[in-house]
Amino acid sequence: MSDIISRKDLDFLLFDCLDVEKLTEHEYFNGHNRETFEAVIDTAIRIAREKFEPHAAKLDHDPPRFDGTQVQIIEEVAEAVDAFVEAGFLRAVFDVEQGGMQLPYSVAQAFMAVFYAANCSTAGYPLLTLAAANLLDTHATEDQKRLFLEPMLEGRFFGTMCLSEPQAGSSLTDITTVAEPIGDGRYKIRGNKMWISGGEHELSENIVHLVLAKIPGGPAGVKGISLFIVPRYRLGESGKSAESNDVELIGLNHKMGFRGTVNTALNFGENDDCVGWLVGEEHYGLRYMFHMMNEARVGVGLGATMLGHAGFQHSLKYARDRRQGRSITDKNPASEPVAIIEHADVRRMLLAQKAATEGALMLGLYCARLIDESVVVEAGGDLESGEETGLLLELLTPIAKAWPSEFCLEANKLAIQVMGGYGYSSEYPVERLYRDNRLNAIHEGTNGIQALDLLGRKVTMKNGAALQALLGRVNATIAEAKERPELVETAKSLEVACGQAASATMALTAAAMEGKVDLFLANASVYLEMLGHVVIAWMWLMQAVVAHDQLAGDVDEEREAFLRGKLQACQYFFRWELPKVKRQSEFLGTLDDTTLSMKAEWF
Amino acid sequence: MKILTTVKRVTDPDMKVRIQPDQSGIVTEGVEYKMNSFDEYGVEEAITLKEAHGGEVVVVSIGPGAATKELRTAMAMGADRAILVETDADLDSDAVARVLAEVVGREEPDVIIMGKQAVDSDRSQTPQILGSYLNWPQATFAYKVEIEDGWAVVGREVDGGTATKRIKLPGIISADLRLNEPRYASLPGIMKAKRKPLETLTPDDLGVDIAPKVKVLNYEAPEERGAGEMVDDVDDLINRLKDEARVI
Numbered sequence: 001m002s003d004i005i006s007r008k009d010l011d012f013l014l015f016d017c018l019d020v021e022k023l024t025e026h027e028y029f030n031g032h033n034r035e036t037f038e039a040v041i042d043t044a045i046r047i048a049r050e051k052f053e054p055h056a057a058k059l060d061h062d063p064p065r066f067d068g069t070q071v072q073i074i075e076e077v078a079e080a081v082d083a084f085v086e087a088g089f090l091r092a093v094f095d096v097e098q099g100g101m102q103l104p105y106s107v108a109q110a111f112m113a114v115f116y117a118a119n120c121s122t123a124g125y126p127l128l129t130l131a132a133a134n135l136l137d138t139h140a141t142e143d144q145k146r147l148f149l150e151p152m153l154e155g156r157f158f159g160t161m162c163l164s165e166p167q168a169g170s171s172l173t174d175i176t177t178v179a180e181p182i183g184d185g186r187y188k189i190r191g192n193k194m195w196i197s198g199g200e201h202e203l204s205e206n207i208v209h210l211v212l213a214k215i216p217g218g219p220a221g222v223k224g225i226s227l228f229i230v231p232r233y234r235l236g237e238s239g240k241s242a243e244s245n246d247v248e249l250i251g252l253n254h255k256m257g258f259r260g261t262v263n264t265a266l267n268f269g270e271n272d273d274c275v276g277w278l279v280g281e282e283h284y285g286l287r288y289m290f291h292m293m294n295e296a297r298v299g300v301g302l303g304a305t306m307l308g309h310a311g312f313q314h315s316l317k318y319a320r321d322r323r324q325g326r327s328i329t330d331k332n333p334a335s336e337p338v339a340i341i342e343h344a345d346v347r348r349m350l351l352a353q354k355a356a357t358e359g360a361l362m363l364g365l366y367c368a369r370l371i372d373e374s375v376v377v378e379a380g381g382d383l384e385s386g387e388e389t390g391l392l393l394e395l396l397t398p399i400a401k402a403w404p405s406e407f408c409l410e411a412n413k414l415a416i417q418v419m420g421g422y423g424y425s426s427e428y429p430v431e432r433l434y435r436d437n438r439l440n441a442i443h444e445g446t447n448g449i450q451a452l453d454l455l456g457r458k459v460t461m462k463n464g465a466a467l468q469a470l471l472g473r474v475n476a477t478i479a480e481a482k483e484r485p486e487l488v489e490t491a492k493s494l495e496v497a498c499g500q501a502a503s504a505t506m507a508l509t510a511a512a513m514e515g516k517v518d519l520f521l522a523n524a525s526v527y528l529e530m531l532g533h534v535v536i537a538w539m540w541l542m543q544a545v546v547a548h549d550q551l552a553g554d555v556d557e558e559r560e561a562f563l564r565g566k567l568q569a570c571q572y573f574f575r576w577e578l579p580k581v582k583r584q585s586e587f588l589g590t591l592d593d594t595t596l597s598m599k600a601e602w603f
Numbered sequence: 604m605k606i607l608t609t610v611k612r613v614t615d616p617d618m619k620v621r622i623q624p625d626q627s628g629i630v631t632e633g634v635e636y637k638m639n640s641f642d643e644y645g646v647e648e649a650i651t652l653k654e655a656h657g658g659e660v661v662v663v664s665i666g667p668g669a670a671t672k673e674l675r676t677a678m679a680m681g682a683d684r685a686i687l688v689e690t691d692a693d694l695d696s697d698a699v700a701r702v703l704a705e706v707v708g709r710e711e712p713d714v715i716i717m718g719k720q721a722v723d724s725d726r727s728q729t730p731q732i733l734g735s736y737l738n739w740p741q742a743t744f745a746y747k748v749e750i751e752d753g754w755a756v757v758g759r760e761v762d763g764g765t766a767t768k769r770i771k772l773p774g775i776i777s778a779d780l781r782l783n784e785p786r787y788a789s790l791p792g793i794m795k796a797k798r799k800p801l802e803t804l805t806p807d808d809l810g811v812d813i814a815p816k817v818k819v820l821n822y823e824a825p826e827e828r829g830a831g832e833m834v835d836d837v838d839d840l841i842n843r844l845k846d847e848a849r850v851i
Contacts, residue, residue, distance in 0.1 A: 033797075039676065
């Protein structure tokens with residue numbers, strides 16, 4: 001599958017840059033070594049190549065449809081999901097006592113990346129189930145785990161997340177779904193849910209909906225939201241799925257991309273006969289939901305990255321094969337045309353894709369490694385970084401979600417551009433990848449929400465401790481890079497950019513302290529882009545340090561080309577993208593009010 | 604029942620193989636390796652037979668130290684233990700068969716199941732030569748295997764169709780690609796494989812002289828295929844197949 005994922009790059013990031021193997025020094029992960037990690041990724045690539053990728057175009061062309069009785073999905077999807085489950089991917093990150101592998105989350109991110117790149121629509125079904133299973137594993141009772149979680153890990157039940165309603169998506173405070181207690185921790189659920197991926201299908205024996213609803217008489221707003229397990233079918237005596245639980249399909253939503261993941265509008269309790277089981281305590285539902293939100297958002301960013309990465313691989317191959325035009329200096333019209341990769345502007349578009357997608361992939365894996373470090377701490381292992389790890393993850397999450405969904409989408413746009421008319425036609429996959437990727441800026445909290453979360457919550461929490469932690473780590477990389485003469489200039493420009501980002505942050509927080517909260521947050525999306533660029537530049541500087549050191553050793557021609565490519569892509573990002581931080585910082589410092597003072601009627 | 608199966612580490616057939624400029628071999632820089640696909644069918648069949656009849660599956664490879672990866676994969680699929688006969692030399696089929704004959708002498712399996720050929724050299728010789736050294740019966744190109752009462756009934760792919768052959772065990776079966784659908788190495792399987800025994804031997808340990816009997820003169824890439832042409836209609840196609848290609 002070298003055509004959609006660069007194994008070389010994945011290995012470089014995981015093992016050379018992030019030293020994931022070091023995690024096996026801790027007791028929780030010591031059943032593993034690099035060999036088992038590579039074997040897991042080998043199996044993922046194999047299944048992705050043989051069972052996921054071949055039907056991606058067909059599924060996009062022939063998406064799930066409702067035939068009046070059931071949702072019909074082309075049969076290749078079930079075969080692919082079965083292979084995923086049978087190989088044990090659903091249980092991979094769970095504890096050994098639960099039949100899992102205790103696989104580090106960073107390696108899990110790597111295998112998920114492979115499936116996203118191959119066919120994000122089909123991968124959606126098991127990955128949604130995995131997210132729901134993680135939530136139940138953390139917050140459900142032992143009984144609930146036995147009844148619902150175990151069948152999910154066996155692949156018999158699939159999972160969904162039901163947050164949005166037709167009138168309330170980003171604003172969960174306005175949801176109206178109601179849960180009336182009927183005893184034994186059970187509630188009657190009534191309401192409509194919207195944009196529910198995997199909401200109805202026949203791929204699994206049952207579907208476990210995790211539903212946010214309000215219990216009457218509870219606190220107003222988000223503090224009155226509780227979380228419920230609502231199965232599509234109630235469970236009979238032996239835990240097998242039995243009669244309907246009054247969850248009705250209202251209709252399917254037809255989408256621009258991600259067309260193979262069925263998306264539904266659902267009605268809960270139209271006949272007043274829909275039963276849900278409370279997860280955890282009443283009114284804490286949103287907190288439980290957000291517990292898994294970090295992982296889900298990092299996952300969305302990773303998905304965006306891999307769609308960009310797959311497009312990059314396709315357009316790169318095309319640019320090497322396609323012959324068109326001649327060198328600017330070649331005046332002979334009878335000479336052989338050159339491969340389009342020989343044209344500087346095509347190389348610009350390929351470099352932009354490489355810089356965005358490989359920088360973002362490193363960030364996705366870096367965040368996963370932070371999650372692993374917190375697992376080590378939770379399991380009683382000692383790590384110097386304890387609290388810092390959690391803070392950094394909180395701060396990086398909105399960036400890891402929003403930056404790739406903007407800039408790796410841009411990469412998909414460039415992949416189409418490299419391929420010209422062919423890229424625009426459905427004969428090649430790059431137009432599909434672009435459509436698929438367009439979703440990622442929207443779901444799991446729009447990028448606008450991410451920007452507010454970053455500036456309004458994460459940057460200011462604990463008096464800016466998270467941002468301090470981030471800058472501390474970036475400075476450590478800068479110091480390391482400065483020890484290498486070839487990287488001194490690069491390191492210095494990141495140092496300057498960090499200073500610019502810090503001064504914009506000070507100007508903004510000063511406005512917040514003066515009570516100008518609307519001005520503080522009005523340009524948050526610019527702030528996210530600015531800090532995102534600093535973070536991706538940091539990811540590239542880390543890669544450059546490793547590439548630089550490996551080049552000094554004994555490397556063959558092929559490896560040398562790979563490492564030179566890393567240094568060149570780093571240079572591209574630092575020369576073409578990082579300078580934007582200066583302008584953004586200055587702009588943010590002016591507390592510009594253009595968007596705030598604009599009036600609706602002036603449009 | 605003790606089943607011996609073999610795996611070869613080969614260059615990934617999906618990659619484009621390049622010949623060295625002096626034609627002495629292929630370029631190995633940056634090449635990726637995997638288990639020979641016909642051997643996957645052999646390993647799968649060995650595991651299926653063990654599941655049905657009980658016993659043990661021993662997987663053997665001859666090759667560089669890196670071939671432990673392919674052996675671990677076979678054990679992750681379900682083989683019980685592995686033997687690597689380690690050598691960096693490029694063995695001809697006869698040497699491979701003589702090394703295997705020694706391993707068979709030590710292990711005394713009831714049946715040997717191998718891929719019918721390796722996708723790198725495409726020679727399809729080793730199972731047959733091994734049969735000759737061991738003086739065991741062989742059933743090559745199997746698409747179906749049944750074992751009963753010390754005999755193997757093997758459905759074989761032959762020119763123009765299929766044939767069934769019954770051989771007395773111990774014997775050798777070589778696998779064709781319709782035989783089964785090889786399973787994936789599952790994640791729990793990968794964890795188990797880590798703890799399964801892997802013994803490393805050398806040709807010297809087995810007393811085998813691996814000096815080649817076949818001399819390779821040089822390597823050449825096959826002639827590149829020309830571009831296809833669209834024909835106007837069926838008549839045109841038939842005429843050109845007759846007159847230009849002269850195939851009908």
